[in-house]
Amino acid sequence: MFIDSRQLAPDTTIDTTVCVVGAGPAGITLALELAGHGIDVCLLESGGMAPDDATRDLYRGASVGLPYLYADGCRSRYLGGSSNCWGGWCRPLDPWDFEARPWIPHSGWPFGAAELAPYYLRAHAVLKLGPLNFDPAWWQQAIGRADVRRLPLPSGRVRDTISQFSPPVRFGRLYRRDLDEARHLRVYLWANTVNLDTNQGATEVRRIEAATLSGRRLQVRAKLYVLAAGGIENARLLLASNRAQPAGLGNGNDLVGRYFMDHPRMQSGRVEFARAWSRNKLYDIKYHYMNSAVAARGSHIAAQLSLTGETLARERLLNARAWFCSQFPGEGSAAAQALFRYKQATLQKDQPGWQPLRDAATMLRHPLDTLGYGATRLMQPRWLVRGVTFQIIVEPAPDPASRVTLSATERDRLGVPRVQLDWRLGSAVQHTFDRTLALIGAELELSGAAKVTLDAPLEGGAWPPSLEREGTWHHMGTTRMHDSPRAGVVDRHCRVHGIGNLYVAGSSVFPTAGANFPTITLTALALRLADHLQQRLQRPDSQAARQAAPAACVSREPA
Secondary structure, three states, rough: OEEEHOOOOOOEEOOEEEEOOOOOOHHHHHHHHHHHHOOEEEEEOOOOOOOOHHHHHHOOOOEEEEEEEEOOOOOOOOOOOHHHOOOEEEEOOOEEEEEEEOOOOOOOOOOOHHHHHHHHHOOOOOHHHOOOOOOOOHHHHHHHHOOOOOOOOOOEEEEEEEEEEEEOOOOHOOOOOHHHHHOOEEEOOOOOOEEEEEOOOOEEEEEEEEEEEOOOOOEEOOOOOEEEOOOHHHHHHHHOOOOOOOOOOOOOOOOOOOOEEOEEEEEEEEEEEOOOHHHOOEEEHHOOOOOHHHHEEOOOEEEEEEEEEHHHHHHHOOOOOEEEEEOOOOOOOHHHHHHHHHHHHHHHOOOOOOOHHHHHHHHHHHHHHHHHHHHHHHOHHHHHOOEEEEHHHHOOOOOOEEEEEEEEEEEEEOOOOOOOOOOOOOHHHHHHHHHHHHHHHHHHHHHOEEEEOOOOOOOOOOOHHHHHHHOOOOOOOOOEEOOOOOOOOEOOOOEEEEOOOEEEOOHHHHHOOOOOOOOHHHHHHHHHHHHHHHHHHOOOOOOOHHHOOOOOOOOOOOO
C-alpha cells in the first residue's frame, strides 16, 4: 500500500516490525522479501513516483576532493532510487575480491564468495537476468554469430569475462504493483528520514523521525531498522543522528563515512585491429550494449578483458576491466550528446533537466554530426569508424581518507547538514590503469589481433579532467563491513556495531569494490539480510522477537 505522507495528520506515529529507509534496489528487495514472509514492514521513501527538483535538492552538497558529480543524474531520490538512472550491467564479484590481499591495505570481506553464491542466483530473478552462467565459451556458442567471437588470449595473463544486462529493471516501475498489493507492507512516499533517535547509551534505536517538505512530521517505531538510502546517504544519516553520540551513530571509532569508493573510468590508447577482428561486436561498448546481435536465450551480454587472479597477485595490482570503444563520426559533438540522451530516454533513464525540444533543435542545427553518429550507431558500418580506444574501470583501493563528512555550515530544507565528499584515488589506482592496459595491449599484439598504442602513463601525474565526466557513480564503502568494530561500521550480518537493532543495506557496506558493477551484489546482500532478519524475528530468545509491536497501526488518522 502506498501512503502520501503529506496527507498524514501532524505528528503521526507509525508502529511496525521492520522499518526500511530508502526505496531503491536494496530497500525494495528487502521490503518485499520480508513482507512476503508475513513480516510487517514500513518502507520510507524520500520522493514520490517521479523526480522533482525540491526533493532532488536534498542530495546536493560540496565536492572537496577530486572533481566529482554525485547528485544530479547519478542518484535518483524517488521510488526506485538509483535504479532509475542505472545502465543494467550485472556481474558478480570475482572470488579474490572477497579475499584479504596483502598488497591492498584494508582489503577482505568477513566471508568468501561461496557465502553469496545462492543469493546471486536469487538476485538473477529480481533483476530479470538470464542463467547464472558467466562462461564466455558458453555464451559464444549460444549466440552463434561470426561477428561475436572470443579473442585469442595465448599468454594466460589475460582473460575475457562476461557481464549480463538487466533490461534494466526500474524497481519503482516493475515492482510498483507488488509494493501496492503486499498485505504486510506500507510504503510512505515523501517521507524524509531526518534522525535516528536512540536510547541514552545509543545501544538501541527507539524511533525514526521523518519529515515532508510540506511541513508534516512523523515518527516510526519498530523492532528492527534498516538504512538502505545509498552509499552517501547511509553515512550522512548516521553522522547526523548525533544526539546520544556527538560523533554520530556507530561512529565510536571514527569510521562512518570513511573508505568512500567509486570506480574510476577512463578512455585511453588506440587499438588498430587486424582485418579478421575488426568487425567483432563482443568487446566493444558501442556494439555490445543492449544489442540484439550480442544476445542469446533472451539475455543481452557484453564481454570485457581482465587480468587473471594469478597475474593480479604477481603484479600486485587492483582488479580492473577493459573493453573497446569505437569512435564514430560526430563523436563528442553536441548533436551526438543530444542523440545519446534520446537513447537514454527510451530506456526510461532519469535525466534531470533534460530538454528534448532543445536537443531536437541541436540535432537539426548539426545534421552531419547527427546523421553520422546516428547512422553509425544504428546500421553499424565499420568503414565509418574513426578509431577505437580502450575504456577501462579500475577497482578503487580502500582509503580511510576518502570520505563523506557533514558540512559545518550548510543544511538542507529539513535541517539536516549537507554532505561534503572528499573522493581520493591514490597511486595504486594509477599504476593499475597503466599496467593493466600494458598487459592487455601486449596480449592483443602477441595474438595478432591488434596493434596497440598506449597513452602516456598516469602514475605520478595528476588525474585528467575527464575523470569527472567518466565516473561510474557507484557509491560504496562508507559503512564498511568487518567483524571488528575497530575496522568496520557493520558486522558480517550488516548490523551496526554496538547497536542491537540497526542494520545497513546496500553498497555502503562493501569493504572492497572489485571491478564489477555493484547492483547485483547489493541485491544479493539484501536477500541475505532478509533471511537473517526473518530468522532473528523467529527466534524465541531474540529481543526483537519478544518486543510487542502491533501489526500495522497509526496513532492519528489524517484530518
